[in-house]
Amino acid sequence: DTAVSQTPKYLVTQMGNDKSIKCEQNLGHDTMYWYKQDSKKFLKIMFSYNNKELIINETVPNRFSPKSPDKAHLNLHINSLELGDSAVYFCASSQDRVGANVLTFGAGSRLTVL
């Protein structure tokens, strides 16, 4: 039973399109995150939500819009896709947002913009 699941795993699309990535966790965690891993494997936090409330919004272009319908789900919608959006997007969750809480990551969603 996958703890943090993301769909789709692969996404290939044209510039200018709009796409969404969905994430669900069954761990009962309160906090969820989106991270972007670029082609050099560098990991950068994009957003975090705690109990459906936006906590971190890390200077991400407003073409990226996260939505958390409940604390078990955090979706990422991207408008007007650009070449530079090509990356692997990781969803993660943790029990809480502070302290020594450990993040549990999904397997990633590889987005390729042509």
Place this chain on the structure above:
Amino acid sequence: AQSVAQPEDQVNVAEGNPLTVKCTYSVSGNPYLFWYVQYPNRGLQFLLKYITGDNLVKGSYGFEAEFNKSQTSFHLKKPSALVSDSALYFCAVRERSSNTGKLIFGQGTTLQVKP
């Protein structure tokens, strides 16, 4: 601002030899420190963390890490490397005083263990 540096892009080790993957950090106050591992086409997996107390932390798969406050380092170590340890390793830091819980990752170090 908090930051993490992993000075080596790649570390090469022969199987059976000890390995060290380096990490230094910069935060205000005492940090929480973490190591994660990423296998190809997989998400990151937690290895170990430093909270407080003993500077030597033991984690999964025989890995350990040593917290050195004066050198602001948290190097990952293993006494005897396995080929299956080959992966991408990330050090991460979180400020204790943070109310957002922002976790900052280093740039990653690829560990290559050769038979």
